[in-house]
Amino acid sequence: MRRIAPAVLVASWTLLVGSLPAHAAPTVDEHTRHPRDNTPDHSYSYSTKTSYEPGQNPRTYQRAPRGFVPVFTENVSRHGxxxxxxxxxxxxLLTLWDRAREEGQLTRLGEDFGPDVRALLAAMAKVGYGNLSGRGKQELHGTAVRMAQRLPQLLDTIVKNGESIDIVSSGQGRAVDSGTVFTDALTQADPALKPLVGPARTDKDLLYFHKSAGGAAYRKWLADDQRLASTLKGLTDRPATRAAARHVLEKIFKPAFVQRIADGEFSSAGDDVTAAKAVYNLYGIAPAMRAESPNGRGWHLDRYLAPRDAEWFGYLNDAEEFYEKGPSFADSNITYKMADVLLDDFFKQVEAKRDGTGKLGAELRFTHAEEIIPLAALMGLPGSTVPAAPQEPYTYADNPWRGASVAPMATNIQWDVFRKGDTYLVRMLYNEKETAFKAGCRPIAKGSRFYDVQELERCFGRTAT
Structure with missing residues (x-):
C-alpha cells in the first residue's frame, strides 16, 4: 500500500503551520506581521472563524508504551x-456604500470597499453560501492525511481484518462534504481502505443535538433567559463598542455619513454598531475564502479594521459563543449537558472494541461549532474549564476561553486506542495536539498522555466505583 512518507508530512506541516496560534489573544499593534506571508497578524480576532492549523509537530508525539499497538481510532470534527x-x-454594507458613493461620502480607502465586497460575495455565491471553501477542503484533506501517517499500523490492521470505517455527520451540507473530503483523502493515502468505508450516514441526535429533541431545554433557555440576554447586552453596549464601530466605519465613510448611520437615518441598515459588525463579519469570513480570491492571495479586508477594533469585535463574538455554547455561567450546565450524548458515544465505541462487540476500525464524525464547543466544556478541555461568575462578566483578562483555539474551523477531537493483552489505553488529540484528559483523570504515568480505559470510565463517572 502507498503511504505518504513521514518526511513529506513533517515538511508540509512546517510549511502550512509556521507558528502555532496562542491560547490567549496577544497584544499587537498596526505593524505586527504574520510570519508566513507578511500579512497583518491579528488572527486571534477571527474567533471561531479562525482557519485550522494542526496544534503539534507529529515528530513530537509520545510513543505508545512498549507492547501496545493501535486497534481503533475515533474523532469528531467540525466542518472545514x-x-x-x-x-x-x-x-x-453595499446599500450604505452605494448611497455614500452617490453623495460623495466615501473615504479614499472606502472607494475600494464596495468592489472588494462585491467580489467576495460573488466568490461565495459561486461556492454556495454555507458550503465548504477551497481552504475548508484543504483543512479536512490535511487532517486525514496526517491521521493516515499517525496510525499506519492501525490502517494495516483494519485492512487485514476487514474492519469497517463508519462515517457519520449532522446531515448538513458542509458537514457531509467534510466527511466526503476526509474519507477521500484517507483512501487516497491508503487505497486498500476504500472498500471498507461504509456509506455515509446522518445522525442528528448525535451531531446536531442543539437542534434535535435533546436540545429542547437548551433552545428554550437560549430564547427566554433574561440573565443571558442582559449579560450579552451589557457587553455589547459598552462605550468601547461604539468607539470601535466609529473607527471601523470612518475608514470607509466620511464622519458626517457615519453620524447619519449612528443616528439611524438608514433604518433598513441598522445603526453604526450593526454596520460595523457587518464589516467585521466579512473580515472574519475572508480567510476561509482565500483559495477563491484573485491569484489566491486573499481579500485584504483587514485594511478596513485596525487590529484593536478587530480584536474588540472578536472579543464580543467570543463572549457570545462563551455564554451561549461554552462554559457560560458557573451555576448552570444548560449549554453543555446535552453534549453528553456525544461523549457517551465516544465511550461506547471504545468499550465495544474492548469487549469484542464492535466491528469498527474507525468511527469518524463530522459536525459543527454548536456541538464542538459544548463538548469541549463538558470534557474540560484546555480553555474550556472556567465558567463566569454570575456577577463577573467574561473577559480576556480573567478567562482563558478563546474561540480561535477552542473551536476554529475544522477543529477536531480524536481518541486513539491501543491494546496490550487485556489492557486498553487511550490517547487524546485536540486539534492534533496531545492533550491531557480533565483534572482528576490519572494517566498511566506522570507526564504521559496515555490513559487506561478503566481509569477514564472512573473519571467520567461511567462506573459505579
Whole structure:
C-alpha cells in the first residue's frame, strides 16, 4: 500500500503551520506581521472563524508504551472553512456604500470597499453560501492525511481484518462534504481502505443535538433567559463598542455619513454598531475564502479594521459563543449537558472494541461549532474549564476561553486506542495536539498522555466505583 512518507508530512506541516496560534489573544499593534506571508497578524480576532492549523509537530508525539499497538481510532470534527451562511452582511454594507458613493461620502480607502465586497460575495455565491471553501477542503484533506501517517499500523490492521470505517455527520451540507473530503483523502493515502468505508450516514441526535429533541431545554433557555440576554447586552453596549464601530466605519465613510448611520437615518441598515459588525463579519469570513480570491492571495479586508477594533469585535463574538455554547455561567450546565450524548458515544465505541462487540476500525464524525464547543466544556478541555461568575462578566483578562483555539474551523477531537493483552489505553488529540484528559483523570504515568480505559470510565463517572 502507498503511504505518504513521514518526511513529506513533517515538511508540509512546517510549511502550512509556521507558528502555532496562542491560547490567549496577544497584544499587537498596526505593524505586527504574520510570519508566513507578511500579512497583518491579528488572527486571534477571527474567533471561531479562525482557519485550522494542526496544534503539534507529529515528530513530537509520545510513543505508545512498549507492547501496545493501535486497534481503533475515533474523532469528531467540525466542518472545514466555508463561505458565509448568506449575503446579508454584504448586502447591508453595499446599500450604505452605494448611497455614500452617490453623495460623495466615501473615504479614499472606502472607494475600494464596495468592489472588494462585491467580489467576495460573488466568490461565495459561486461556492454556495454555507458550503465548504477551497481552504475548508484543504483543512479536512490535511487532517486525514496526517491521521493516515499517525496510525499506519492501525490502517494495516483494519485492512487485514476487514474492519469497517463508519462515517457519520449532522446531515448538513458542509458537514457531509467534510466527511466526503476526509474519507477521500484517507483512501487516497491508503487505497486498500476504500472498500471498507461504509456509506455515509446522518445522525442528528448525535451531531446536531442543539437542534434535535435533546436540545429542547437548551433552545428554550437560549430564547427566554433574561440573565443571558442582559449579560450579552451589557457587553455589547459598552462605550468601547461604539468607539470601535466609529473607527471601523470612518475608514470607509466620511464622519458626517457615519453620524447619519449612528443616528439611524438608514433604518433598513441598522445603526453604526450593526454596520460595523457587518464589516467585521466579512473580515472574519475572508480567510476561509482565500483559495477563491484573485491569484489566491486573499481579500485584504483587514485594511478596513485596525487590529484593536478587530480584536474588540472578536472579543464580543467570543463572549457570545462563551455564554451561549461554552462554559457560560458557573451555576448552570444548560449549554453543555446535552453534549453528553456525544461523549457517551465516544465511550461506547471504545468499550465495544474492548469487549469484542464492535466491528469498527474507525468511527469518524463530522459536525459543527454548536456541538464542538459544548463538548469541549463538558470534557474540560484546555480553555474550556472556567465558567463566569454570575456577577463577573467574561473577559480576556480573567478567562482563558478563546474561540480561535477552542473551536476554529475544522477543529477536531480524536481518541486513539491501543491494546496490550487485556489492557486498553487511550490517547487524546485536540486539534492534533496531545492533550491531557480533565483534572482528576490519572494517566498511566506522570507526564504521559496515555490513559487506561478503566481509569477514564472512573473519571467520567461511567462506573459505579
Amino acid at each position: 472553512s466555508r463561505a458565509a451562511g448568506d449575503s446579508d452582511d454584504g448586502d447591508l
